[in-house]
Amino acid sequence: MTERVGELLTEVLERNGLSTEDLISIWFTATPDLHSDFPAAAARRLGIADVPLICAQELEVAGAMPRVVRILAHTETELPRSGIQHVYLGAAAALRKDIAQ
Numbered sequence: 001m002t003e004r005v006g007e008l009l010t011e012v013l014e015r016n017g018l019s020t021e022d023l024i025s026i027w028f029t030a031t032p033d034l035h036s037d038f039p040a041a042a043a044r045r046l047g048i049a050d051v052p053l054i055c056a057q058e059l060e061v062a063g064a065m066p067r068v069v070r071i072l073a074h075t076e077t078e079l080p081r082s083g084i085q086h087v088y089l090g091a092a093a094a095l096r097k098d099i100a101q
């Protein structure tokens, strides 16, 4: 969990020219089949300590992609909405081909 959450957070920050100082809060969801850790705990271990974090369980919808952690990050940025890079790693890239970079 720590490794994969770190990879996702790093890509989100790097692709959008952000640092951890720009983070306001982060919402994580994990699919119901993930039990090893809280994604927020993984983020804190990566040094994101003074940011409010919350974890929630993704809806259990038949046929949904398993083993996915999602991040919804609220950040400071001067980027227009059209300039924001949305990050979908691995198999999750198939979820939102319309906005995945």
Ligand SMILES: C=C(O[C@@H]1C=C(C(=O)O)C=C[C@H]1O)C(=O)O
Binding pocket: 058, 059, 095, 096
């Ligand atoms: C199917 C997905 O997952 C679910 C559906 C979403 C949607 O329809 O926008 C967003 C997050 C998840 O609740 C997805 O991320 O594409």
